[in-house]
Amino acid sequence: MNIDAKNLHEMSDALRATALRVLKHAKSGHIGIALGVADIVTMVYAVILNPVQDRFVLSAGHGSALLYSALKLAGYRVGDLDSFRRLGGLPGHPEFGIAGVSATTGPLGQGVANAVGMAIAEKHRGTNGRVYCLCSDGDLMEGVAQEAIAIAGRYKLDNLVLLWDNNGVSIDGIAQTDVNVPMRMRAAGWNVRDVNGHDFDELYDAVSVPSELPLFIKCDTIIGIGSNVAGTSRAHGYDLSDAEIAMLIERFDSPRGYNLWKNLSREHPVMSRVKYVSVPSVLLPDVPQFISTREMSGLYLERLLQKGADIIIGSADLGHSTNVRVPDSVDITPDNFSGNYINYGVREHAMAAVMNGMAYAGVRAVGSTFLVFSDYMRGAMRLAALSHLPVVYVLTHDSIAVGQDGPTHQPVEQLPGLRMIPNMNVFRPCNMTEVAWAWRTALSETDRPSCIVLSRQKIMRVGGPISGYIDAGAYVVYRPKMNRIRITIIATGSEVPLAVAVARRMRIGAQVVSMPSVSRFRDMPPEYKKNILRGRVIALEAAAGAPWFEFADDVIGIDEFGLTGPGDMVYREYGFDADAIVAAITSKMKNVRF
Secondary structure, three states, rough: OOOHHHHHHHHHHHHHHHHHHHHHHHHOOOOHHHHHHHHHHHHHHHHOOOOOOOOOEEEEEEHHHHHHHHHOOOOOOOOOOOHHHOOOOOOOOEEEEEEEEEOOOOOHHHHHHHHHHHHHHHHHOOOOOOOOEEEEEEHHOOHHHHHHHHHHHHOOOOOEEEEEOOOOOEOOOEEOOOOOHHHHHOOOOEEEEEEOOOHHHHHHHHOOOOOOOOOEEEEEEOOOOOOOOOOHHOHHHHHHHHHHHHHHHHHHHOEEEEEEEEOOOOOOOOOOOOOOOOOOOOOOOOOOOEEHHHHHHHHHHHHHOOOOEEEEEEEOOOOOOOOOOOOOOOEEEEOOOOOOOOEOOHHHHHHHHHHHHHHHHEEEEEEEEHHHHHHHHHHHHHHHHHHHOEEEEEEOOOOOHHHOOHHOOOOOOOOHOOOOOOOOEOOOOOOOOHHHHHHHHHHHHHOOOOOEEOOOOOOOOOOOOOEEEHHHHHEEEEEEOOOOOEEEEEOOOOHHHHHHHHHOOOOOEEEEOOOOHHHHHOOOOOHHHHHHOEEEEEOOOOOOOOHHHOOOOOOEEOOOOOOOHHHHHHHHOOOHHHHHHHHHHHHOOOOOOO
């Protein structure tokens, strides 16, 4: 060690005092972790971490005041510590984009999975970077962390170190972790070491000895150490008087510690956005007259990989069903990370959170499952949007037309729910042109995630734009011979061919607008919207209908769970039949004056 334990103790006390000042000024935050893990964080930043190639993830994001303080002392331009938890200042939990912050954390378990994704990305790129992650009892209770821990063990990620703040306490009392956490970690394929989390020599020895497997270090600590609530659940939050906080600041204040940090630190550049490798353009493949959009997507993806697209694709054990496992897919294995495909197993939430980790490390990641199972992924998807990560989700089997798997597998509310996530692209294409556009757009993004929502069932091929352009998110795909447009039917995905069939049967002028991206269309100028949406506007989509009233006068949707049966029969049972829709529209239009 270049810095002995005595020096580290002084530096740790200085870190505690700094964090307490931050918390006192904000009159809000988490004191217990700031006091309890300061020794671990000091060891990481003063001795272990190579800031050029290594990453540190604070999965226990409620310790943000401690992290910001450590970054400031280590020379990162993290911003004004006095702005912590103030409007426009340092956020209450760490957010990606702040200098030195590797991942947006706070929702527990996410950072653990992010760290797994970062470790995979470093292996894939052949670097020597290591990933260190500090987690709490709460992190290890979350299913997403346990899913990711299993992935790390299967892939033998020897560049990953997970430091567990084992203080035995959570908000409601005794931490409800497994009875034997080390046994679980060993069973998952990890090496386990046990240390006193306040002993610098033990910490250093545990981290520095090489491991051929991912390394789990059980760090026994005392939450809120030094305070009058140490070791109790009261220490978790902000449950100390101003007088006691002031007394603790005075106690831990260490001029020598600050000087040691100053001598150790060097100025780090302001973090810029991650740069992602561009993806090649490819020609559209020819497709048959009757084909599912998931098959179209698979054909396009196949061409992308043939051109050498630098992306890591994966699936929650559904690669063949979602058509993301194509002939040029090469499995990433524990012995060879140079491939382009990961089978995450049936672990949707971890898949999405691991993808975020890859994106934090600058790798373009694609993951796939059925649309209905996006519910399992929502926590990580929301963080991807919040963190401006350009990950891509391929979500197939997109409606009640899934059929015989029954209501448990038939999405209804998922599609509008995903559209409501801020900063999230949601594409539901109807033809090869739209599928290719969705892929090109998603893989050219640098600051937002994208969902590509695809059908299981085959649909009739529909031509390209007649009026407008796809980049607007909506365009006229069918226009009647008569000049006067009295009805506009908005449809997406597999309902576009149905809408065209309806429009052709109508005796009054009915046009069809395909809207593969609601958010893109929402951002268009009013004059474009007015030009596209003429006459009485009717939205047609096999999903919950309420959000469509933003654009439509009437909606034909589905607001109940589906049925078990052949997909085409279930589809018709819920009114998605051309003749039935024509009759319904005609009946409604009798009382409409133009």
